[in-house]
Amino acid sequence: MAFAPLDPVLHNQLRLAVVSVLVSVEEADFTFLLERTGATRGNLSVQITKLKEAGYVQVKKRFKDNYPNTMCALTPKGVQAFEAYVRSIKPYLER
Amino acid sequence: MENDMTPTQSLKVIEEMIAQAKRSFHRQSYYFMLWGVLLIAAMLFNYVMALRGSTIGGYAWPVMGVVGGVLSFLHGAREGRSKPVTTPMDRVIMWLWMAFVVTLLLTILSSASSGQAMPLASIIVLTGLPTFVTGQLMRFRPLVFGGILFWVLGAVAYFVPISVTVWLFIAAIFFGYLVPGYLLKRQEDGVRPA
Numbered sequence: 454m455a456f457a458p459l460d461p462v463l464h465n466q467l468r469l470a471v472v473s474v475l476v477s478v479e480e481a482d483f484t485f486l487l488e489r490t491g492a493t494r495g496n497l498s499v500q501i502t503k504l505k506e507a508g509y510v511q512v513k514k515r516f517k518d519n520y521p522n523t524m525c526a527l528t529p530k531g532v533q534a535f536e537a538y539v540r541s542i543k544p545y546l547e548r
Numbered sequence: 549m550e551n552d553m554t555p556t557q558s559l560k561v562i563e564e565m566i567a568q569a570k571r572s573f574h575r576q577s578y579y580f581m582l583w584g585v586l587l588i589a590a591m592l593f594n595y596v597m598a599l600r601g602s603t604i605g606g607y608a609w610p611v612m613g614v615v616g617g618v619l620s621f622l623h624g625a626r627e628g629r630s631k632p633v634t635t636p637m638d639r640v641i642m643w644l645w646m647a648f649v650v651t652l653l654l655t656i657l658s659s660a661s662s663g664q665a666m667p668l669a670s671i672i673v674l675t676g677l678p679t680f681v682t683g684q685l686m687r688f689r690p691l692v693f694g695g696i697l698f699w700v701l702g703a704v705a706y707f708v709p710i711s712v713t714v715w716l717f718i719a720a721i722f723f724g725y726l727v728p729g730y731l732l733k734r735q736e737d738g739v740r741p742a
Contacts, residue, residue, distance in 0.1 A: 459555075465553075466553055466557070466561055469553075469558060469562065470565050473562045473565035476566070477565070477566045478633050479634040479635065480633065481633040481634075482632045485632035485633045490565070539562070542555040542558050545555035546556065
């Protein structure tokens, strides 16, 4: 069986962690993702921007108790990419 | 090179993150404790007034419904504004209880307007359903046992006089709502400090 190339956007520990959290919830705020992934603010911010640029994640800015708050949700394209990524790592695991 | 994960590591990341996120992050304990207190208070008021020969006790139910409804709505709205995350499980639990309230209201209003006695035994049995399902969804055993208790006491309530049914109702609410609600609150406080 041929090995499909892995999606470079998702084949990164933090970006994959973010997408894995978002695939199991409807939406999550930046602080929640920070807690779940254990990443630093700067790194998480950079990786979310990359996911947004790839069209995998939708970012909504809003205000919560007068402070800016960032909500993230997976787009349909992001869900498809995640499913494709899971399919493409399966042959490696079954080797 | 940042992409140095093996497929096994990738799978581990996915599994860990999904396992962490796959639960409810809302404070459900508030609703169980609020409705537990209100239902027991309304039942006791109704019972004591009936013993004294007064019909005023019946008004406890609509008053309780309005007070509980407003407080639940306010709590839900406040939580909704500050929630860090929304999971599909939160939505399932919310709609389960919404559907339960509609079923309950139809049962109570239909029986009242057709001149029948309040179907207390049926209400206790019916309450077992959302309680049991919520317990199973949240994997919170005290609520699962609470749901089973509602079913058992509700079934018994069909065979006993109304004076006993009242106490079965209070026992079901106390052990099926209040106690699991309190235990859930303790768990929620541990998971996410208030």
